[in-house]
Amino acid sequence: MKTLAPSPGLITRIGAPISVMVAAVLALAIVACALLAAWIAPYDPTDLASFELINAELPPAFTADGDARFLLGTDNQGRDLLSAMLYGARVSIAIGGGAVIMAATLGVILGLIAGYYGGRVDAVIMRVADVILSFPTILLALLVSGVARAIFPGAATAEWAPLILICAIAIHEWVQYARTVRAATMVETAKDYVRAGKVIGLPSRRIMLRHILPNVMSPVLVISTINLAAAVLTEATLSFLGVGMPPTYPSLGTLIRIGNEFVFSGIWWIALFPALALVILVLAVNIVGDWLRDRFNPKLRVKR
Amino acid sequence: MSDLQPPVLAIDGLRVEYPLANGSVFTAVEHASLVIQPGEIHALVGESGAGKTTIGNAVMGLLEKPGRIAAGTIHIGGKPFDPAKGSAEGVVLGRDVGAVFQDPMTSLNPLFTVESQLTETMRAHLKLDRASARARALQLLEAVGIPEPQRRLKAYPHQLSGGQRQRVVIAAALSCDPKLVVADEPTTALDVSVQAQILKLLRDLADERGIGILLVTHNMGVVAQIADRVTIMHRGKVVESGPTVEVLRRPRAPYAKALIGAVPRIDAKLDRFPVLGDEGKGRAAEARAMLRSSAERTGDAVDGAPILSVENLCVEYITSGWLPGSKGHTFRAVDGVSFSVNSGEVFGLVGESGCGKTTIANVVSGLLNPTAGRVTYRGQTVAGEGAIRRIGPLRQAIQMIFQDPYSSLNSRMRIGSILAEPILFYRLASSKAEAEDDVARLIEAVGLEAEAAQRFPHAFSGGQRQRLSIARALGARPRLIVCDEPTSSLDVSVQAQILNLLKDLRDATGLTLLLISHDLAVVRQMCDRVAVMRQGKLVEEAPSETLFTAPQHPYTRELLSLVPTLDRIRGEPQAA
Structure with a gap:
């Protein structure tokens, strides 16, 4: 491959197309905004005492009736929408990331065990996975949060809701990891380097973690980026359905749900801006994830 | 051969x-450059990477992009080859040039019957109708010696044995009466008995039909048996060419x-294999002395007493049935095998593929539990x-070397950590630094530089990897090493080096080796005693020299007679 530029810069060295670069920059920007929400947000959207109902449902600043204090307008409580979105993105990304980490850990461990031991162990783990897969993601998540709320009264509070959401999402997502890792593990287990480890007498745990795991990790990293987008979306859906984050500590999904009630009254901004942010985030992460998947696939990589 | 006919293949520069x-x-x-006359078998030999397959592909117009013919000419049947078109004028691959590839498992489409694979080419190139194509397919199957050709026409590839499949591939190559057949390693994937039949078939085709055959192979024995002329290649260049005997x-x-010197001989036992190039000695001797002293410290002397004994070993595989609970088939891979190995000797286990020898290796090394009997x-x-x-010393005592050096080392770990693993696991070194020291000595003991510890497996060639694999096995300080086809995926010159290394290590450390191989010549050179297996049973066990000079069992005699060797060269007057 020849580069036209005299000295190849960072972009050409990574070898990613422009669309992927743009997506990566956008995703990083949203994550950075979310992380720095406490510093860059004009108001604190969690401080209920600061809201004034007189400011409720103000349109964005750039419209005719806009108020310069609220760049993207306010919601029905008089909460600054921009601040709510910045904090909301933080909640969404934290829950999405948490769910991915939890699902990946669970899925990789179970996949390794199933693929390495095979037989009955494998059958039990994979049948459980099949059963879980036969439930739609949302239904299962609704079930988990519903049950959690019923038996644990504090489940709907801002402290506990994220944890419940992470569990509710991860309980469905680990299956994909388990299946991928199991298949890769079965291939690796048949290879001579694993047999050599067994002949040396290494314990199974050590063979799995030290020898097989590094060889099955690349698909896991790729699935994770795609699942991150899916998890953020699931969280938004759950919050939209009313079983996610409480209105006092809104995620992007909660904001969309609140805005949804007002869309037909001509108050469009409450739903639109959070929805836009969500779409951009999910799309950007998905594009990067897709590219990573192709990049780590040796069959696609050899193409000139 | 008539001088009027043009050569079927002429390659120049x-x-x-x-x-x-x-x-x-x-x-x-x-x-x-090479020339093939009608009815002549011309062998193209060399080690992997010598360029022999590239020539075969160039002739067939199958060079992989971006490969190109940069200079020289190819004439097929007197007609010049046009690199732009990928064929000679009026010459069609499949009609005028037949191709036989290495693996009969993959060169037939598993979804088509034998009949449709054979008739497809004929109907395309010869414009035959269905009935006459079928009749011709039948003739071809008869010509290549397939029993019950009528019935086999309807068979799918998986219903045929490896040898029969290769016959079908040859029949397909012959279907349009080519003048030239390019056979790329046609018998490498086959057992010796099947190989012998296929070689005879190729020879007959050349003699009776006047077909010119370009035979690409790495096996000198095959060359000796059927080739008229031979061209030896090395790193893309022809180093020698001429009549086979010459x-x-x-x-x-x-x-x-x-x-030629590196080819293991089956007719006589040599002390060492003659080797190409440097074997990497020097500090190796010192390192081996270390291994030896550690063996002596454990008080495990080489006394010639039995170290390993296998008694009435049976291993069954049960294939599951269609429905849960339904009865599957039971396949006996090993059926009542008994033998014993004395300490300090090299014991060989030979047989064709599927005879159960690798299953025994797996049981001995603890990878598989037997159905009955004991070790x-x-x-x-x-x-x-x-x-x-x-556990502990008992587990350390028996280690294994594997066939495929490319999969036997974890590609994500440095050589240093791979070799240190057994040492640290069994606490054979008191500190990390001491373990590193041991690793360096192990690497030197197998003839490599100690710096190898810093690198990853992909930086090494197949032969070097096999050396490292041996070093890892030695790291656990074993007394018995099971070698499962240790050299069958290596070139002949590398094979000689690895076998010499194993011999040296045995001599230096008093190791006992259980050598599993299908290669009788290798077994003769390496082993003190040999057991021959067939279909899960032990048919004969004898001291190596006795077995090779006076085989008792008919199966052993048959196997020995079938191995293509350098002592019977085609066209050479035989001493009675």
Whole structure:
């Protein structure tokens, strides 16, 4: 491959197309905004005492009736929408990331065990996975949060809701990891380097973690980026359905749900801006994830 | 041969190049010339990477992009080959040039019957109708010696054995009466008995139909048995070419001499294999002394007493049925095998594929539990009924070397950590630094530089990897090493080096080796005693020299007679 530029810069060295670069920059920007929400947000959207109902449902600043204090307008409580979105993105990304980490850990461990031991162990783990897969993601998540709320009264509070959401999402997502890792593990287990480890007498745990795991990790990293987008979306859906984050500590999904009630009254901004942010985030992460998947696939990589 | 006919293939000054990504050019074949007359078998031999397959592909117009013919000419049946079209004028691959590839498992489409695979080419090239194509397919199957051809026409590839499949591939290559057949390693994937039949078939085709055959192979025995002429290649260049007897008996080029010398002989036992190039000695001796002293410290002397004994071993595989609970088939891979190995000797286990020899290796090394019978190591039962758990010194005592050096080292770990693993696990070194020291000595003991510890497995060639694999096995300080086809995926010159290494290690450390192989010549050179297996049973066990000079069992005699060797060269007057 020849580069036209005299000295190849960072972009050409990574070898990613422009669309992927743009997506990566956008995703990083949203994550950075979310992380720095406490510093860059004009108001604190969690401080209920600061809201004034007189400011409720103000349109964005750039419209005719806009108020310069609220760049993207306010919601029905008089909460600054921009601040709510910045904090909301933080909640969404934290829950999405948490769910991915939890699902990946669970899925990789179970996949390794199933693929390495095979037989009955494998059958039990994979049948459980099949059963879980036969439930739609949302239904299962609704079930988990519903049950959690019923038996644990504090489940709907801002402290506990994220944890419940992470569990509710991860309980469905680990299956994909388990299946991928199991298949890769079965291939690796048949290879001579694993047999050599067994002949040396290494314990199974050590063979799995030290020898097989590094060889099955690349698909896991790729699935994770795609699942991150899916998890953020699931969280938004759950919050939209009313079983996610409480209105006092809104995620992007909660904001969309609140805005949804007002869309037909001509108050469009409450739903639109959070929805836009969500779409951009999910799309950007998905594009990067897709590219990573192709990049780590040796069959696609050899193409000139 | 008539002088009026043009040669079926004439290659003159061929150069094949592959432009590389970084702008340079890799020359796969340089200045190669050869001529094949009708009815002649011309063998193209060399080690992997010599460029022999590239020539075969160039002739068939199958060069992989971006490879190109940069210079020289190819004439097929007197007509010039046009590199732009990928064929000679009026010459069609499949009609005028037949192709036989290495693996009969993959060169037939598993979804088509034998009949449709055979008739497809004929109907396309000869414009035959269905009935006459079918009749001709039947004739072809008869010609290549397939029993019950009528019934086989309807068979799918998986219903045929490997040898029958290769016959079908040959029949397909012959279907349009080609003048030239390119056979690329046609018998490499086959057992010796099947190989012998296929070679005879190729020879008959050349003699009776006057077909010219370009035979690409790495096996000198095959060359000796059927080729009229031979061309030896090395790194893309022809090093020697001429009549088979001439080249094999009186090679002139140093490389040709060394290559022929490295072929394990089945007719006589040599002390060492003659080896190409440097074997990497020097500090190795010192390192081996270390291994030896550690063996002596454990008080495990080489006393010639039985170290391993296998008694009435049976291994069954049960294939599950269609429905849960339904009865599956039981396949007996090993059926009542008994033998014992004395300490300090090299014990060989030979047989064709599927005879159960690898299954025994797996049981002995503890990877598989037997169905019945037992394996004892120095009186302790290590597999089978009443086996004690293999932990500590007992587990260390038996180590294994694997066939495929490319998969036997974890590609994500540095050589240093791979080799240190057994040492640290068994606390054979008191500190990390001492373990590193041991690793360095192990690497030197197998003839490599200690710096290898810093690198990853992909930086090494197949032979070097096999050396490292041996070093890892030695790291656990074993007394018995199971070698499962340790050299069958290596080139002949590398094979000689690895076998010499194993011999040296045995001599230096008093190791016992259980050598599993399908190669009788290798077994003769390496082993003190040999057991021959067939279909899960032991048919004969004898001291190596006795077995090779006076085989008792008919199966052993048959196997020995079928191995293509250099002592019977085609066209050479035989001493009675």
